[in-house]
Amino acid sequence: MSLDRRAFLMSSTAALAAAGGAKAQxxxxxxxxxxxxxxxxxxxxxxxxxxxxxEVICICEHDDAVQKRQAADPLFKGQAWVSExxxxxxxxxxxxxxxxKPWQAIPWGHKVIDAGKHLHLExxxxxxxxxxxxxxxxxxxxxxxxxxxxxxRGQAGINAAVEAANQGWLGxxxxxxxxxxSDRGQSQRDLEARYPGGAMFELAGHMIDRVLExxxxxxxxxxxxxxxxxxxxxxxxxxxAVLEYDGGLAxxxxxxxxxxxxxxxxxxxIGTDGTMMIQPLGGHSKMQVAMRTARGPYKEGWQTVDxxxxxxxxxxxxxxxxxxxxxxxxxxxYDHELLVHETLLRASEMMG
Numbered sequence: 001m002s003l004d005r006r007a008f009l010m011s012s013t014a015a016l017a018a019a020g021g022a023k024a025q026x027x028x029x030x031x032x033x034x035x036x037x038x039x040x041x042x043x044x045x046x047x048x049x050x051x052x053x054x055e056v057i058c059i060c061e062h063d064d065a066v067q068k069r070q071a072a073d074p075l076f077k078g079q080a081w082v083s084e085x086x087x088x089x090x091x092x093x094x095x096x097x098x099x100x101k102p103w104q105a106i107p108w109g110h111k112v113i114d115a116g117k118h119l120h121l122e123x124x125x126x127x128x129x130x131x132x133x134x135x136x137x138x139x140x141x142x143x144x145x146x147x148x149x150x151x152x153r154g155q156a157g158i159n160a161a162v163e164a165a166n167q168g169w170l171g172x173x174x175x176x177x178x179x180x181x182s183d184r185g186q187s188q189r190d191l192e193a194r195y196p197g198g199a200m201f202e203l204a205g206h207m208i209d210r211v212l213e214x215x216x217x218x219x220x221x222x223x224x225x226x227x228x229x230x231x232x233x234x235x236x237x238x239x240x241a242v243l244e245y246d247g248g249l250a251x252x253x254x255x256x257x258x259x260x261x262x263x264x265x266x267x268x269x270i271g272t273d274g275t276m277m278i279q280p281l282g283g284h285s286k287m288q289v290a291m292r293t294a295r296g297p298y299k300e301g302w303q304t305v306d307x308x309x310x311x312x313x314x315x316x317x318x319x320x321x322x323x324x325x326x327x328x329x330x331x332x333x334y335d336h337e338l339l340v341h342e343t344l345l346r347a348s349e350m351m352g
Contacts, residue, residue: 028055029324031095032087034108036061036070038099038122040149040313045075047313048097053321057093058082088115094324095145098122101191106131109146113138118145120320123205125341127195129351132341140334147320147330148337150209152267154315156307157278157287158210161269165214169295170271174248176214177268178207180281181254181261189235189256197348198225198236199256205344207267209332211243211250212339214269218243218250221346229257241347252347274298278307285310 031054033045048054058080061067070076087093088111096112097120098105105125112119119139125132125148139146152158164170180203184192192202200223221243228238237256242249258264266279274295277288285307291298323330345351 029053029094029321030055030057030092031097032057032090032093033059033097033099034084034087034112035099035104035122036076037063037066037101040122040151041099042075043313044097044099044120044149044317047311047317051314051317051321053325054095054317057090058087060084060087084111088112088117093117095120095320102126102195106135109135110138113142113144113146116142116144118320118324120147120149120316122149124201124344127201127345127350129342129345133338136334136338145320145323145330146334146337147316147332148209148340149316150206150340151312152206152210152281153319153332154312155210155267155278155281155285155310157276157281157285157305157310158267160287160305161267161276161278162210162213164274164276164296164298165269165271167296169274169291169298170269170276171273171292172247173214173269173271175268175270176211176248176250177270178211178251178266179253180204180207180265181258182256183258183261184235184237184256186231186233189231189233189237192256193233193235195348195350196225196236197345197350198227198239199254200225200236200239200241200252201344201348201350203254204239204241204252204347205340207252207254208243208343208347209340210267211252212336212343215243215245215248215250217339218245218343218346220244221343223347223349225349229255231257243343243347282310282312284308 031048048056060082095118098108099122100108102124109121165173192198195201224240225236226238240253242251263280265281268277273292275290287305289298290302291300294300
């Protein structure tokens with residue numbers, strides 16, 4: 001009798017442990033990746049693998065040759081490769097991370113929303129406004145989270161500048177300057193040359209996404225799209241946009257050929273009572289702060305704040321997990337995503 005009881009207790013404990021484990025497992029966000037040919041896919045896959053909030057269920061790659069090459073990469077080891085229809089029909093999947101080219105974003109995004117799944121969508125989302133608005137409206141109507149892949153949302157220095165501006169520590173913010181240059185190879189130049197906005201259309205959205213948090217919708221956008229780097233192609237590779245807003249200006253620039261461009265990328269917020277200058281935006285970042293008087297954590301005068309490493313993607317997936325688990329909106333709303341897309345198109349002379 002005692003042996004039977006002991007066996008019963010042991011089996012019951014094991015069952016409870018298994019049930020608890022299954023419950024803990026089900027508490028994770030079940031994610032899938034649709035497409036693997038965007039340059040951000042590796043970082044985003046790694047961020048989800050490393051996160052306790054996610055379980056990567058499967059990956060779909062439409063090109064068999066690309067899938068074979070990716071499957072041989074250690075990062076993709078152990079991942080389940082499925083067809084698009086298998087991915088979209090799996091009712092247990094919560095989130096689909098779409099890693100695509102700009103012209104694929106809208107049709108692929110609609111497939112995800114139509115399947116009733118939350119969407120993380122690569123940038124830019126097409127080269128016109130109305131199709132993206134229709135996608136956002138569809139997600140909103142179904143109460144599905146839609147998050148764009150702009151890479152500076154977790155940047156600690158920019159986040160600190162947003163807080164300082166909101167707290168009034170900077171006084172009246174009348175100038176924002178953001179620069180994100182690159183050093184493009186020919187294959188990437190050819191891709192970007194498909195669009196009239198060229199380098200501006202490809203990269204400026206990352207900066208515009210954060211600039212708009214200081215400015216709101218620009219009252220006017222003036223743009224210069226030039227080809228100046230001497231490469232024999234049609235890419236608009238030296239570009240500048242000035243965004244006018246009530247009480248100030250924002251200057252956004254990007255060029256496609258700059259050695260050392262990663263460490264040059266910067267973001268500046270200039271107010272009547274304080275200034276914050278963040279550079280570089282990735283890697284090990286620092287922020288220079290000048291305050292007319294001591295405000296918040298900042299002393300009077302110039303000071304350097306060491307921001308430490310600034311990894312991409314981690315903050316995005318942390319924010320998605322927060323919104324998903326609490327059933328609350330994302331920090332960057334549907335309307336914000338629409339405004340970023342609209343402003344990017346205006347800055348690229350691809351929308352009136």
